[in-house]
Amino acid sequence: MCYDVAIIGAGVTGAMTARLLSSYKLKTVLLEKANDVAMGASKANSAIVHAGFDAKTGTLKSKLNVEGCRMMPEICRELSVPYKNNGSLVVAFSDEELVTIQELYDRGVANGVDRMEIIDQKKLRELEPNISPEAKGALLAASAGIVCPYELTIAATENAVSNGVAFQRNAGVTSVDDLGDFFRLHTAAGDVDAKYVINAAGCASDDIARLFGDDSFKLIIRSGEYYVLDRSVGNTVSHTIFQCPSAMGKGILVTPTVDGNLLIGPTATDIDDKENTATTAKGLETVRRLAMKSVPCVSTRDAITSFAGLRAHPTSDDFIIGISDANHRLINAAGIESPGLSSAPASAKMICEALFEAMGAEPAKNEAFNPIRKEPVRFRHLSDSEREKLIQENPAYGRIICRCETITEGEIIDSIKAPAGARDVDGVKRRTRAGMGRCQGGFCGSKVVEILARELDLPINEITKFGGGSNILFDKTK
Amino acid sequence: MLKYDLAVVGGGPAGMAAALKAKECGVKKIIILERAETLGGILEQCIHTGFGLHYFGEELSGPEYAGRFIEQVRNTDIDVKTDTMVLDISDKNLITAVNKQDGLLHIDATAVVLAMGCRERPRGALSIAGTRASGIMTAGTAQKYVNIDGYMPGKKIVILGSGDIGLIMARRMTLEGAEVKMVCELMPYSGGLTRNIVQCLNDFNIPLKLSTTVIETHGKERLEGVTIAKVDEHGQVIDGTQEYVACDTLMLSVGLIPENELTKGIGVSLDPVTKGAVVTEMRETDHPGVFACGNVLQVHDLVDYVTMEAQMAGQGAASYIQDREVFENAEYISTSHGNGVRYIVPQKMNIRSKEDIKLYFRVGAVYKNAKVVLEADGTIISSKKKVKLAPGEMENVTVPADVIAKLTKDSTICVRVEESQ
Numbered sequence: 001m002c003y004d005v006a007i008i009g010a011g012v013t014g015a016m017t018a019r020l021l022s023s024y025k026l027k028t029v030l031l032e033k034a035n036d037v038a039m040g041a042s043k044a045n046s047a048i049v050h051a052g053f054d055a056k057t058g059t060l061k062s063k064l065n066v067e068g069c070r071m072m073p074e075i076c077r078e079l080s081v082p083y084k085n086n087g088s089l090v091v092a093f094s095d096e097e098l099v100t101i102q103e104l105y106d107r108g109v110a111n112g113v114d115r116m117e118i119i120d121q122k123k124l125r126e127l128e129p130n131i132s133p134e135a136k137g138a139l140l141a142a143s144a145g146i147v148c149p150y151e152l153t154i155a156a157t158e159n160a161v162s163n164g165v166a167f168q169r170n171a172g173v174t175s176v177d178d179l180g181d182f183f184r185l186h187t188a189a190g191d192v193d194a195k196y197v198i199n200a201a202g203c204a205s206d207d208i209a210r211l212f213g214d215d216s217f218k219l220i221i222r223s224g225e226y227y228v229l230d231r232s233v234g235n236t237v238s239h240t241i242f243q244c245p246s247a248m249g250k251g252i253l254v255t256p257t258v259d260g261n262l263l264i265g266p267t268a269t270d271i272d273d274k275e276n277t278a279t280t281a282k283g284l285e286t287v288r289r290l291a292m293k294s295v296p297c298v299s300t301r302d303a304i305t306s307f308a309g310l311r312a313h314p315t316s317d318d319f320i321i322g323i324s325d326a327n328h329r330l331i332n333a334a335g336i337e338s339p340g341l342s343s344a345p346a347s348a349k350m351i352c353e354a355l356f357e358a359m360g361a362e363p364a365k366n367e368a369f370n371p372i373r374k375e376p377v378r379f380r381h382l383s384d385s386e387r388e389k390l391i392q393e394n395p396a397y398g399r400i401i402c403r404c405e406t407i408t409e410g411e412i413i414d415s416i417k418a419p420a421g422a423r424d425v426d427g428v429k430r431r432t433r434a435g436m437g438r439c440q441g442g443f444c445g446s447k448v449v450e451i452l453a454r455e456l457d458l459p460i461n462e463i464t465k466f467g468g469g470s471n472i473l474f475d476k477t478k
Numbered sequence: 479m480l481k482y483d484l485a486v487v488g489g490g491p492a493g494m495a496a497a498l499k500a501k502e503c504g505v506k507k508i509i510i511l512e513r514a515e516t517l518g519g520i521l522e523q524c525i526h527t528g529f530g531l532h533y534f535g536e537e538l539s540g541p542e543y544a545g546r547f548i549e550q551v552r553n554t555d556i557d558v559k560t561d562t563m564v565l566d567i568s569d570k571n572l573i574t575a576v577n578k579q580d581g582l583l584h585i586d587a588t589a590v591v592l593a594m595g596c597r598e599r600p601r602g603a604l605s606i607a608g609t610r611a612s613g614i615m616t617a618g619t620a621q622k623y624v625n626i627d628g629y630m631p632g633k634k635i636v637i638l639g640s641g642d643i644g645l646i647m648a649r650r651m652t653l654e655g656a657e658v659k660m661v662c663e664l665m666p667y668s669g670g671l672t673r674n675i676v677q678c679l680n681d682f683n684i685p686l687k688l689s690t691t692v693i694e695t696h697g698k699e700r701l702e703g704v705t706i707a708k709v710d711e712h713g714q715v716i717d718g719t720q721e722y723v724a725c726d727t728l729m730l731s732v733g734l735i736p737e738n739e740l741t742k743g744i745g746v747s748l749d750p751v752t753k754g755a756v757v758t759e760m761r762e763t764d765h766p767g768v769f770a771c772g773n774v775l776q777v778h779d780l781v782d783y784v785t786m787e788a789q790m791a792g793q794g795a796a797s798y799i800q801d802r803e804v805f806e807n808a809e810y811i812s813t814s815h816g817n818g819v820r821y822i823v824p825q826k827m828n829i830r831s832k833e834d835i836k837l838y839f840r841v842g843a844v845y846k847n848a849k850v851v852l853e854a855d856g857t858i859i860s861s862k863k864k865v866k867l868a869p870g871e872m873e874n875v876t877v878p879a880d881v882i883a884k885l886t887k888d889s890t891i892c893v894r895v896e897e898s899q
Contacts (some may be wrong), residue, residue, distance in 0.1 A: 013785060190550070278609045281715075305602030307610065384574070388581050395578035400513065400563035404739075440600035442616050446623060461629055465612035469699035472612050475627040477654050 002182050003029045003166070004363075005355065006194035008173055008208055010037035012149055013261070013336050014076075014200035015156035016348035021355075022163035023369040024406045026361075029192060030157065030165055031185070033172030034074045035467020036155035036427045037420060040202040043430065044226070044277065044309025046266065047149050047257055048240055050339040051088060051141035053108030053116065054250060059349020062111040064343035069113075069143055071345035074149060079155035080375035082258040088240040090121075091126065092295055092354040097244045101139040104245075108141065112425060115142035128237050130295050144240060148258050149341050150430045154420075159373040161419035163366065168192070169423070170467065176211045178327065185213075186200070189372065198331045198351060199324075203274045204336035214326035220313040220333060221228065223465065224266025225283035227291075229302040230438050234260040238399050241294045252290035254298060259433065264298060265289035266309065269306075272307035279308045304438050311337040321347060322354045331355050376414055376431070380406040399421075401445040401451070412448060416455045423456065424450060426466040482557075483799045484508045485573055485587035487740065490519020491781050492772020492788040494547040495594035499792025500591075501554050505799050509557040509585065511564050511575050517551065518544035519595055523625045523653060526646055528673070529720060532782035543781060544738060562758065567744050571767055571861040579860050580588070589767045589795040592741055592755070593788065596773040598643070599733040608695030617731040619642040632727025634740055636704055637661040638692045640675070642779070642870075644731025646759070658682070659723055662690040664713060667844045669733075669870045692728065693720070700855035701726055734777045739767035744768060751821040758810060759824045760794030760801070761833045762788065766805070769795050776823045776838070779872045781836070804830075809887055813837055816846065816853075816894025820869075827877070829885040835877045839893055841867045849896040854881050855889050 005021060007014045010032035018030045032039070055061035076083035092098045101118060108116050116139045124131055124138045161167050171189035176197075185192045201208040206219045234256055243251035250266035257263050264443040267283045267377050288300045314320055314335025331354045333347060340347070356362045379387065379397060390410070391398040397410035415422045415431035422428040425435070428448050435441030435448065449472055453460040461473040483505050486493045489512030497508050500605040516522060521529070524540030531537055534546070551558065554569040558743040578638040583780045598616040613632060618677065621643065623631040633656050637644045641883040661679060666689050669674055679686050687706070694705040695716055708719035738746075738755045747793035749758045761771050772784045797804055804864040810826040820842045827835050837852075845867040852859045852875045859881050875893055885891070 021537075078724045178885060193781075194769075275698060276609075278694075278696075279607045281605075283608045284605050285609060287803075300605060303602055303605060304600070306605055384582055387576065391576070391578070391581040398576050398578040398581055399561060403513065403563065405735075406565065438600075438601050442598050442600055442619055445619055446616070446627065450627075459625065466699075470612040471700065473623060473631055474633060475630055477624055477628050477630055 001027070001192070003027045003192065003194040005029070005196045006031055006183070006185060006192055006196060007087050007198040007200055008377060009200040009205070009282040010153070010157060010167070011040050011042040011155070011200060011202050012038065012153045012341055012344045013347050013351070014198070015153045015160065016344045017198060017200060017333065018165045019156045019163070020348045020352050021325045021369070022126050022160045022165045023366050025364045025366050028161065028165045029194065030167045031173060031187060031192065032167070032169050033188070035169055035423055035464065037157045038150040038430065039466070041311055042153045043083070043150040044307050045149055045338070045341060046255065047146055047263060048255065048342065049083070049145040049147050050086070050107065050145040050252070051116065052084045052111050052113045052339070052341040052342070053104045053139070053141060054245060055111070055339065057107060057110040059341070060321060061339060064116065064319065065259050065339040066112045067346035068343040072145065072147065072342070075345050076152070077371045078371045079152065079159055081148065081152045081155045081345070083145055083147045084258050085143070085145040085333050086239055087140060088126065088242060089140055090242040090244060091124070091131065091137040091138045092244060093136060093293070093317065098137055100244045101137065104139050113141065115141065116140065118356065128235055128239060130297050130438035131241065132294055132296050135282045146258050147341070148239060148256060150346070154431055157420045158418055159371070162373070163369050165168050167420040171473030173208060173211065176210070183329065195330065196355060198333060200333040200335070203310050205332065206314060209324065209332060209334065209454055212324065212327045212330045214324045216325060217320050217334060218315050220315060221271050221309045223271045223276065223308050224311060225279045225287055225306065225308045226302045227284065227287055227300055227306045228253050228448055229262040229264065229298070230304050231259045231260045233302045236262055236298060237295055243290070243294060252287060252294070254291050262298070267291045274310065277308045277310060279306050281390045283308070292352060297429050304439060314465070315387050319327045319343070319347065321350050328358055331358060376418070377411050379390070379408045379411060401447050402434035402437065405433040407432045407434040407444070408449065415453060416452065424464045424466050424470070425452065425472065428452065451461050480583065480585045482507045482509045482585055482587045484587050484589050484591065484795050486510045486591045486593055487567070487573070488512065488519065488593035488772070488774070489517040489558065489560065489594055490593060490772065491521060491544060491547065491597050492774070493591065494551055495785040496591040496593055496769070496771055496792035496795065497556050497787035498554070499548055499789040500548065500796045501556055503793055503796030505796045509559065510551070511562050511573070512558065512560045512782045513563045515561050517558065517560065518550045523616050525625050525823065526650070529781050532780060533785050543682070564740060567740050569765065570743050571707055583860045589769065589798045591791050591795050592768065592770040592774050593772045594737045594740065594774040596734040596736045596777055599735055601730060604732060606692055606695060609698055611695060611697040611700055611889065613701035613727045614695060615729060616875070617647040617729045620729050621647055621650065624654060630654060630656065631738035632656060632729070634725045635659060635687050635729060636692065636723055637724045637729045637731060639663065639730055640670050640686060641731040641733065642670040642674050644729060645670045645674040645678040647729055647731070648684050649682060652682050652684065658684050659725055660687050661703050662687045662692055664691045664709060665689070668870065671870055677856055686688055695728060701728060704728055718858040734773065736774045738774060740768065741774070749821060752823060755826045757823065758808070758826045758828060759790070759831060759853070760797070761791035761824070762798070762805070767798050779870060783872060811885065811887060811889055811891065814892045815839060816889060816892045818842060818895030818897070819893050822893055827891065829882055829887065829889065831882050832879060834879050835882060836874050837877060838872055838874045840869055841871055841895055842869060844868045845895055846895060851894050851896050852877065853892045853894070854885065861896070
């Protein structure tokens with residue numbers, strides 16, 4: 001069979017695009033090189049919905065960010081993804097930086113950001129008592145928020161699949177034949193034919209474009225390192241606290257997450273290896289030091305984990321979204337670095353518009369499209385009576401697997417059985433939070449492996465941490 | 479709502495000993511709530527021997543040691559709920575628990591014994607740089623894979639941290655045919671028992687690299703190697719000492735943390751050093767009727783001491799249930815730790831106590847030919863010579879009843895280490 005559209009890359013942009021396309025009468029396939037969705041930048045970023053004052057006025061980044069920020073609350077409601085409109089603060093530590101935040105304010109106005117305000121030291125301290133006494137003032141952007149980026153990607157994919165999109169994991173595209181009416185994509189999981197291709201391949205999107213004869217852009221891979229701190233210090237700040245931006249990005253932030261942790265980071269280091277998500281001693285030390293500049297009481301003693309995410313920085317410094325000059329049936333969605341998450345809902349819209357332009361017409365609507373993704377069971381958030389009822393219906397919800405986050409066996413089974421569900425330990429973790437707490441899977445890790453093996457009907461030593469060769473166990477003991 | 483005289487949270491060695499002691503003291507309705515499928519706690523996966531030398535005077539494996547208590551519990555009318563997770567304990571001692579059979583359980587207990595044990599410090603707490611490959615796990619998780627599930631979690635292994643579980647796993651993995659390349663220890667001394675260093679490392683020619691740590695992990699999917707380095711006396715990496723070690727598994731044995739999430743929920747005060755509750759010699763916390771014992775109170779070196787401590791808590795809980803007079807008349811002073819002593823359990827002692835009180839403590843460094851000195855109001859009560867004192871081994875000293883009889887509410891009781899000249 002030949003798909004109408006193949007989307008390469010199941011990051012947040014690809015997944016949101018797949019979801020939007022599922023509202024049309026189109027045969028769409030979402031191809032992902034990894035064993036799960038959200039395995040690139042979408043699982044490892046600042047988890048921020050930016051207000052939209054950072055990007056230069058007139059750029060795609062500024063337009064899509066402001067629009068995406070407005071769309072995000074409604075989309076998160078439809079997809080049952082936790083979103084919090086906590087507002088952000090860019091803190092100025094010197095007179096020069098007070099000038100900078102005024103410039104940011106002016107740029108925000110030009111970009112169409114509403115609900116911004118420059119606040120003085122007193123008001124800043126009222127809003128954030130733990131902020132550094134060195135802070136002189138701040139730009140408050142009330143429209144900014146926080147969201148869980150991988151949960152958004154997972155939910156969008158689930159919703160897309162429920163509405164008819166095919167999802168293929170472990171299907172990295174290795175070469176392409178243009179057969180005139182359609183492309184034949186050679187993937188690790190077999191050939192896939194599609195009339196149109198959307199290139200949303202994140203850090204690999206320049207390589208993918210090249211397979212189609214498009215070498216019009218180049219990406220620089222920029223690594224950003226973070227610490228995640230324990231929930232016991234999750235309310236150290238309530239807003240997302242930025243420092244003044246530099247040429248390399250928006251600097252080190254301190255922010256609560258929707259799950260109640262505190263997140264600090266990122267660094268910004270250009271690297272050569274597109275798959276090198278290693279953290280470095282130097283990077284983590286930089287995060288620690290600079291986070292304390294904003295919020296002196298932040299301590300990495302409370303760290304439960306650290307990670308690095310890779311951003312696809314385009315040399316043009318703006319998102320590349322549109323029909324490729326090299327092949328008009330290829331739509332690029334590339335160079336999506338920050339504010340890519342914030343922009344994702346708006347980017348998906350723009351990508352679809354480009355696709356429809358390439359197709360020559362907007363396709364018919366899928367009348368059966370249901371924008372709602374049913375909220376997964378979240379045992380920890382339920383009342384006692386809700387819990388009683390749930391366990392009566394299915395006793396698996398009465399068995400706690402992850403003690404730190406109070407995650408039940410029922411939730412883990414749900415995450416595996418969901419559309420485009422979990423196939424590995426990290427996939428279960430991202431969908432349910434099992435293993436995300438302070439013991440980091442010390443107790444529940446082996447139980448999750450058992451449940452995966454049972455539900456997927458696989459030997460226990462074939463279960464991986466995140467696909468590929470990341471198996472957890474070797475052979476049986478002697 | 480179920481009504482019990484005593485609810486014990488945790489069915490490991492501590493919980494079982496506390497419940498049995500309370501039963502022996504005449505407490506009627508007792509329930510043990512255990513989150514695992516069976517009683518026994520972590521002992522179930524500790525198939526090596528070395529348990530019971532102090533308590534039973536014989537050398538048992540973990541399951542054997544636990545088995546003796548499980549048997550005793552079975553022979554009483556103590557109720558046991560396994561596969562049952564306690565979700566919350568209110569400040570009124572109301573327990574909410576959950577399991578598959580009963581759904582939510584609400585238990586109103588006159589007294590509660592906290593015996594939840596401890597967990598291992600994970601990689602994240604260490605900030606080791608590098609990749610997130612599979613093959614990085616705590617020694618206890620690896621122990622479960624090998625001993626319970628029967629699968630090899632690794633073949634070429636580096637162990638970071640010389641805590642007892644790490645040492646035990648070095649031997650275990652070697653016996654299973656894996657190559658244990660080394661045990662790295664950040665400190666200049668091991669945190670484990672001397673006997674484990676001899677029997678688990680020396681006997682198998684596994685090098686123990688002191689003042690050495692793992693600074694980076696390598697490998698994108700499965701772990702391929704680690705970078706180790708020497709550290710100076712401040713724990714800072716000495717540049718130029720970095721060395722790459724090929725391995726497919728990094729096991730961590732870098733400390734245990736008492737699992738006090740429920741304890742915090744009740745509002746019980748915790749000791750910043752032990753990370754366990756502040757308790758009296760009866761092992762009562764500062765929340766009336768709530769007692770704590772075992773590794774949730776302080777990380778023990780030997781299970782025998784866990785049992786003994788749990789019996790104190792069980793007895794304390796029994797008195798609380800049966801006759802509160804001793805609690806109402808109690809007058810507490812704080813125990814204080816002097817030179818070389820990191821903490822003391824109990825943190826508070828009742829000066830109206832008619833019996834000897836044992837103070838348990840750990841030292842902060844290795845001492846040779848030092849003395850353990852107990853002082854009351856500045857007067858030396860006892861001074862005991864010790865050939866060796868090490869942070870890995872729990873020590874104790876007894877405050878005799880006749881000394882307690884002379885104490886007042888302004889008195890001080892102090893334990894310190896006197897180093898040899």
